[in-house]
Amino acid sequence: MERIPISDTLGMFELAKRLEAEGRRIYHFEVGQPDFPTPENIINAGIEALNRGFTRYTPSRGIPPLLDAIGKFYNDRGIKINGQKNVIVTPGAKMALFQGFLSTIDAGDDVLVLSPAWPTYRVMIRTVGAKPVDVGTFPGYVLNEEALKNACSKSVTALVINTPNNPTGGVLDKDHLKLIHDLSVDHDFVVFSDEIYEMLVYDGFEQSSMLEIDPNMDHTLIISGFSKTYAMTGWRLGYAIGNEETINNMVRIQQNTTSCATSFVQYAGYEALTGDQNSIKKMTADYQKRRDVITSIFCNMPGVQCVSPKGAFYVFPDFSTYGFSSNTLAELILKKVGITSTPGIVFGKLYDSHLRFSYATELSEIKEGLGKLADFLLTLL
Ligand SMILES: Cc1ncc(COP(=O)(O)O)c(C=O)c1O
Known part of the structure; x- marks a missing residue:
């Protein structure tokens, strides 16, 4: 403790x-959560799912229609993932992150965190017995290439990035992501790419996903969720995307911890992704x-x-x-x-x-x- x-x-x-x-x-x-209410169509989908009796355990990985909808959400952007194999649906992005750390990091490892960073990363890394190592992003608060290169060592097994960033709102562009991916290959570590704010971007900027840079997901685990984009913090619905081995390991953890994300909430999540986006x-x-x-x-x-x-x-x-x-x-x-x-x-x-x-x-x-x-x-x- x-x-x-x-x-x-x-x-x-x-x-x-x-x-x-x-x-x-x-x-x-x-406050770190939207002040808007959850959109009505999503609330109604949750209520309807309850009325239709979706009140039991679901498959640990998530309900098939939601896994497909998440797959399609990325496929539509030209990213080839298989929803049924590369995705796990979790009770919030936080749980996806924790299962990801549990399944890929050992006690004693060093885990780099691009900072400033959401404090939860460091706490979770310490909880699994590893050591968080902050890598500053001065002067632009986005990426200090030299600082990151200098921090890469043999004991580093993972790096956490977050774009758009909490707390700065700074974004990593495709070139930054490419540079980070190249380092992850050279030094053989996993990049935890927290993309939960990816839809909340301004001035026409389009946030690239690390999946575009590492389509095989050999060195990437994507963390994301519904809390921020769809104003659904209290529903607790998130997901991770990764290679089959990592996702299967996370499913094993989920089977033995939370079992699954809440059943009717997953149907609401399906509506969030496939329904009206206005x-x-x-x-x-x-x-x-x-x-x-x-x-x-x-x-x-x-x-x-x-x-x-x-x-x-x-x-x-x-x-x-x-x-x-x-x-x-x-x-x-x-x-x-x-x-x-x-x-x-x-x-x-x-x-x-x-x-x-x-x-x-x-x-x-x-x-x-x-x-x-x-x-x-x-x-x-
Ligand atoms: C960067 C970041 N990732 C993840 C989360 C947590 O998301 P969820 O509500 O899906 O657990 C937050 C919430 O504040 C966040 O700021």
């Missing part, structure tokens, strides 16, 4: 709850509008450096001018302005001058809350 830390930010979120209970107006920018387009367009507003607010704040995100729903501005640690600054702006954010330190030691703000929140909240933050920062200079 010592390998699984208690969340660093728990104390702060409890403080936020206490302030709220005292009647303080709190602006929430810490609500997805609308949500993405809304995120892009918010992204434009939040980025311009941060870029105009005194002493704040902010890179415009190309995907996901987070910004990761740098407040180094102010000289506070990220925990201190996050607590200060919570107490003084009533704004919750996530301290940069949780995404990697190198990022202790940053805060993450999620824009999965209404435009009016963004404008009002961050207007107050800008006024407050002026008093600190």
Whole structure:
């Protein structure tokens, strides 16, 4: 249990709850989930599946129509995978990731993590007895080729990448992915490519999948899911795509742990992939509008450096001018302005001058809350 830390930010979120209970107006920018409801057609498909009696165990790998739909989702983009053989459906992308680590990593291995990175990767890597090794992406927050090459050693058995990235919204393009794949072949490690935000991209950017670079999946395991694109966080539905051997190993783990993803949820997932996509387009367009507003607010704040995100729903501005640690600054702006954010330190030691703000929140909240933050920062200079 010592390998699984208690969340660093728990104390702060409890403080936020206490302030709220005292009647303080709190602006929430810490949430890592869509504020939109799950689209109605998906909800109805879940209800219908319940009414049709889909309330029993399913095959551990997932229900065949959903496996096919996931296969088709990639085939339509020219990626040749076989849904029945290369896919496992899991209760959330988190479970896909954990099963992936369990089936490919040994205790004592080094696992590289391109950082800043979602903290769960490091915790899971430690949980399986391996050692997470952060590889910084300064100065552009996307990929520092030299740092990555220098980190590749014999003890490295895997690398975790995430594009679009939580917390920066930065994206790896095809050339980056190619370079990463070449390194994985040269040094014989597996790339865990977390592509869960791949549909939430802006300005016409199209996110390439690592599957396009490594179609045989000899060195690749894709992690993805429904939580973000389809606003389905609480349904718990994710999947992994990989070579048959890895997926079969993961199926063995799933058979003996969770058995399967929830049956009626899998039918809702089928509707998400095959049904009307208009609500997805609308949500993405809304995120892009918010992204434009939040980025311009941060870029105009005194002493704040902010890179415009190309995907996901987070910004990761740098407040180094102010000289506070990220925990201190996050607590200060919570107490003084009533704004919750996530301290940069949780995404990697190198990022202790940053805060993450999620824009999965209404435009009016963004404008009002961050207007107050800008006024407050002026008093600190
Ligand atoms: C990068 C990343 N991957 C995976 C997940 C988890 O997804 P799921 O809800 O499918 O477990 C998250 C959730 O915050 C995330 O940010």
